Amino acid sequence: MTFLGRLLGREGIAKSSGKVAKERLKFVLEYDRARLTPAQLEEIRDEIISVISRHVDIADRGVEVTLEEGGRLVAEISLSDRQIAGNVRVSKR
Amino acid sequence: MERSDMARVITVTSGKGGVGKTTTTANIGVALAKRGLRVVVIDGDIGLRNLDVVMGLENRVVYNLLHVIRGTVDAERALIRDKRVDGLMMLAADQHSEKDDVSADEMVQVCDALRASFDYVIVDSPAGIEQGFRNALAPADLVIVIATPEVSSVRDADRVIGLVEAAGKPTPRLILNRIKANMVARGDMMDTEDVLDILRIELLGVVPEDEAILAATNRGEPVALDGTTHSGRAFANIAARLEGENVPLLPLEAAPQGLLNRLSGFFRSVDHDAEGRGGAA
Numbered sequence: 001m002t003f004l005g006r007l008l009g010r011e012g013i014a015k016s017s018g019k020v021a022k023e024r025l026k027f028v029l030e031y032d033r034a035r036l037t038p039a040q041l042e043e044i045r046d047e048i049i050s051v052i053s054r055h056v057d058i059a060d061r062g063v064e065v066t067l068e069e070g071g072r073l074v075a076e077i078s079l080s081d082r083q084i085a086g087n088v089r090v091s092k093r
Numbered sequence: 094m095e096r097s098d099m100a101r102v103i104t105v106t107s108g109k110g111g112v113g114k115t116t117t118t119a120n121i122g123v124a125l126a127k128r129g130l131r132v133v134v135i136d137g138d139i140g141l142r143n144l145d146v147v148m149g150l151e152n153r154v155v156y157n158l159l160h161v162i163r164g165t166v167d168a169e170r171a172l173i174r175d176k177r178v179d180g181l182m183m184l185a186a187d188q189h190s191e192k193d194d195v196s197a198d199e200m201v202q203v204c205d206a207l208r209a210s211f212d213y214v215i216v217d218s219p220a221g222i223e224q225g226f227r228n229a230l231a232p233a234d235l236v237i238v239i240a241t242p243e244v245s246s247v248r249d250a251d252r253v254i255g256l257v258e259a260a261g262k263p264t265p266r267l268i269l270n271r272i273k274a275n276m277v278a279r280g281d282m283m284d285t286e287d288v289l290d291i292l293r294i295e296l297l298g299v300v301p302e303d304e305a306i307l308a309a310t311n312r313g314e315p316v317a318l319d320g321t322t323h324s325g326r327a328f329a330n331i332a333a334r335l336e337g338e339n340v341p342l343l344p345l346e347a348a349p350q351g352l353l354n355r356l357s358g359f360f361r362s363v364d365h366d367a368e369g370r371g372g373a374a
Contacts, residue, residue: 021243
């Protein structure tokens with residue numbers, strides 16, 4: 001924030017509360033409209049971990065499931081360093 | 094607009110309470126009647142009667158909606174004539190019953206019986222999405238959703254819009270209520286575009302936050318009776334749009350921009366720009 005801006009007593013880097021309101025609304029409505037709760041997303045995440053782990057080694061907290069704008073459910077899976085280095089053997093059941 | 098000889102039934106609803114359903118119902122009723130139309134406003138909030146006091150007709154209530162439904166009196170005898178505007182009538186809610194004492198079918202019957210004598214039947218829905226809301230929704234040809242530019246209100250409006258559509262009714266139209274121009278100008282309130290961007294329904298009108306509304310309601314005189322206030326004009330415009338006229342939105346009268354305001358606004362935009370380039374905020 002510029003010196004003069006601070007002098008004038010206005011918020012600088014901080015987002016305006018109107019913008020924050022709109023972003024929060026968009027987030028909450030994605031869940032409302034999809035009839036999903038953050039808790040359900042956790043459940044989905046856990047199940048994805050158990051399925052993917054049968055094939056590859058996943059990093060700690062390596063799965064992130066998010067609901068994005070327009071009803072896109074996105075799962076991002078990060079492999080563990082061991083998996084990437086190639087020194088892991090996953091036993092297929 | 095070609096007028097059929099049957100009234101249009103409009104239901105005013107919001108999900109969230111306290112956003113101005115009753116005040117809006119009263120004022121749209123007044124604004125339409127001032128155009129020479131025959132209007133009846135019905136208090137659908139059974140057990141929590143309020144439209145009568147907002148309209149200043151509380152001392153004249155003898156019979157109410159429930160009497161009409163039970164057949165105690167004819168609708169004509171239960172209607173209260175608003176002597177200030179020709180053609181405006183009100184049907185009060187029963188203060189001592191509950192929402193479940195009325196069924197959706199009964200609301201449809203009452204409204205249908207009134208269609209032949211009026212141009213507009215306007216039902217003020219109770220807050221919530223339970224039986225009272227469903228009763229108010231059942232007779233509607235058109236639903237007006239009221240929202241204020243707040244997260245909770247817009248979220249509830251979104252839910253209600255979904256329920257209205259699920260009930261097979263046309264997509265509601267939005268009235269954005271209590272918008273404060275000075276707060277919008279400094280970024281501390283969502284503006285009309287923000288809310289429309291989220292709800293994606295057609296806008297019927299924007300009513301500014303106006304102390305004149307509170308003062309008018311204190312006196313039981315809907316602000317639309319006096320067309321000189323900003324909010325009164327907003328309601329007149331809403332009535333015109335319901336009648337099919339293409340009326341532009343009133344400009345939100347922003348607070349006068351002093352030099353300091355403009356300067357700090359400039360610095361703020363510079364900061365936002367920097368934030369955009371920097372990526373992390």
